[in-house]
Amino acid sequence: MKINKKFPAKTVTVGADEADRRLDNFLLSRLKDVPRARVYRMIRGGEVRVNKGRARPDRRLAAGDRVRIPPFESANQVAADATGRRDTGWIEQRILYEDRDLLVLNKPTGLAVHGGSGISSGAIELLRVARGDVGGQRLELVHRLDRATSGCLLIAKRRAGLRHLHAQFRVGEVHKRYAALLLGQWSGGDRKVSEPLLTGHRKGGQRHVRVDPSGKRAATTFTPEMQFDQSVFVTIDIDTGRTHQIRVHAAHIGHPVAGDERYGLASDPVRAEFGLRRLFLHAGVLSFKSPRDERLIRVECPLDKELQALLESLSADSRAGAKSPD
Numbered sequence: 303m304k305i306n307k308k309f310p311a312k313t314v315t316v317g318a319d320e321a322d323r324r325l326d327n328f329l330l331s332r333l334k335d336v337p338r339a340r341v342y343r344m345i346r347g348g349e350v351r352v353n354k355g356r357a358r359p360d361r362r363l364a365a366g367d368r369v370r371i372p373p374f375e376s377a378n379q380v381a382a383d384a385t386g387r388r389d390t391g392w393i394e395q396r397i398l399y400e401d402r403d404l405l406v407l408n409k410p411t412g413l414a415v416h417g418g419s420g421i422s423s424g425a426i427e428l429l430r431v432a433r434g435d436v437g438g439q440r441l442e443l444v445h446r447l448d449r450a451t452s453g454c455l456l457i458a459k460r461r462a463g464l465r466h467l468h469a470q471f472r473v474g475e476v477h478k479r480y481a482a483l484l485l486g487q488w489s490g491g492d493r494k495v496s497e498p499l500l501t502g503h504r505k506g507g508q509r510h511v512r513v514d515p516s517g518k519r520a521a522t523t524f525t526p527e528m529q530f531d532q533s534v535f536v537t538i539d540i541d542t543g544r545t546h547q548i549r550v551h552a553a554h555i556g557h558p559v560a561g562d563e564r565y566g567l568a569s570d571p572v573r574a575e576f577g578l579r580r581l582f583l584h585a586g587v588l589s590f591k592s593p594r595d596e597r598l599i600r601v602e603c604p605l606d607k608e609l610q611a612l613l614e615s616l617s618a619d620s621r622a623g624a625k626s627p628d
Contacts (some may be wrong), residue, residue, distance in 0.1 A: 308375045316367040319462035325352065326359035328369065331461075332439050334430065336374055344372055390432040393425065398454065399601045403463035403593045404444070406601045409455040411580045415446050425455060445471060445543065450561075453480070453585030453603045458593075466593035471543070479587035480538040480548060481605060483612070484524070484557035485567060488534040494523045495551040499544045510564070511546040513554050520544045522551040530616040532571045533560055537586075548583060559583050576615055584609065 320328060329341050329350065343349075348356045349372035352363070363369070399406040407425060409415065414424035426443050433441065444456040444467045458464035470476045500517030502510055521541035528535040534557070538548055549565045552558055558566040560582040561573055572578045589600040605613075 309373060311370065311373045313368055313370045316363045316365055316369060318365045319460055320363065321365040322362050324359065325350070325357050325361045325363060325369070328363055329371065331442075332371065333374065334439060340374070344374070390428045393428045394432055398603055399599065401592070401594075403460050404456060404458050404467065406588060406603075407455045407457060408603050409447055409452055409585075410606075411450055411452040414449045415443055415455060426457065429457065444468065445476075447585055448546065448549075448581075448583075450581035451480075451583045451585060452580075452606060454478075454588035454601055455585070456588060456590070460593075463593035467590065470590055474541060475591065477587070477589040478540055478543070478585060480540070481584045481586045482536055482538055482548065482552070483560040483572065483582035483609075483616075484534050484536055484552055485532065485560055485570065485572065486534070486557045487532075488526045488529055488536075488557065492523060492525045493555065494521065495555055496521045497551065497554055499547060499550055501545050509545060511544070511550045513550065518542075518544060520547050520551065522548055524552070524555075524557075528613070528617070530620045533616065535613060535616075549581075572612075572616075576612055576619075578612060580608070582609060582612070 326345060333341055342359060345359050351370040353368050396408040397405050398408050409425050416424040416426045426441060430439060430441055440459055442458045442464050444458050444464060447455055458467055497513040498515060498517035499511050499520045500514035519542060523539045525537045526534050527537055540547060549559050549562055553565040560570060561578045561580050584605055587602050589598060592599055
C-alpha cells in the first residue's frame with residue numbers, strides 16, 4: 303500500500319551527535335522515502351540552505367547549524383504482515399525493550415529487516431511509519447537478521463547510540479544466542495565450527511553462501527539441548543555475524559536447520575511429518591552495553607507459539623516411540 307504525503311518546508315538544528323556529517327548524508331537520513339536523485343537536486347538547486355546560505359553536498363555540518371529542508375513529497379510503502387494487516391500499530395506491540403537510545407524488536411519470521419530486492423518495506427520502514435515523521439526518521443538498524451529468522455532485532459534511536467553499538471559489534475562485545483532445530487541424530491556435546499564463509503550469487507541474483515578457504519572468518523558453537531528421533535534442539539552462540547552463517551555451518555556438519563529451503567534437505571522429515579512451515583531459527587537472547595551509561599542490557603525473546611508447539615509434538619512423539627515394543 304502506498305501512502306503519499308506532502309511535507310512543508312522546515313528548518314532543523316544540527317545536534318552534537320550529528321556534527322561533522324556531510325550535508326547530503328544528513329538529508330538522506332531524514333528524507334528516507336525521497337529518491338536520492340531528488341535530494342541532490344534540492345541541494346544543487348539551492349533549495350536546501352545552511353545558515354541561510356547555499357551549500358555543497360559534501361559540506362561538513364557543525365553542531366548548531368540551521369538547515370532548511372524545502373517542501374517535498376514522499377511515498378511510504380507499507381507492507382502487510384503475515385496475517386494480511388496493513389496497519390503498522392501491530393509492530394509496536396512486538397517491542398521487547400526500549401529506552402531513550404534504542405529498542406529491541408521481536409521480528410516475526412517472513413518479515414525482512416528492511417525493504418529492497420523486490421520487498422516494498424520491512425521492519426525498519428514499518429517502525430518509521432508507526433513512529434511518525436519526527437521519531438521514526440531517526441530509527442536505524444544496528445544489525446540484521448535473515449528474513450526467515452525470528453527474534454531479537456536491535457534498532458538505534460540516536461546516531462550517537464548507533465555508532466556506539468556498531469563499535470560493540472566490531473569488537474565482539476555483543477552477545478547473540480540463537481535457538482534452532484537441526485536435523486539428524488547428534489553425537490557428543492558442544493561443537494564449534496570455524497569454517498570460513500564465502501558469499502556468492504546464483505542465477506537471478508539470489509545470495510548463496512558456502513564454506514570456502516578464501517572466505518571470511520566465521521565461528522559458530524552448537525550446544526545440544528534436546529534430542530528427538532530425527533532432530534535435535536540446540537542453542538547457538540556466534541562469534542561473528544556472517545550472512546547465513548548458522549544455516550551454512552549447520553548444513554556443513556550434516557545437521558541442516560529444519561525448514562531451511564535454501565541449505566536444508568529436500569526430504570525434510572520435520573516439515574513432512576510435523577507440518578513445519580518456517581525456518582526453525584530464532585534469535586533468542588541479545589546482550590550489549592547501554593550507549594548512555596555502559597550498563598549491561600540483556601533481552602530475551604521466547605519462541606513463538608508455533609515453534610513451542612512443534613517442540614512439544616516432537617517430544618511427545620519421541621516418548622511414544624520409546625515405549626513402543628521392538
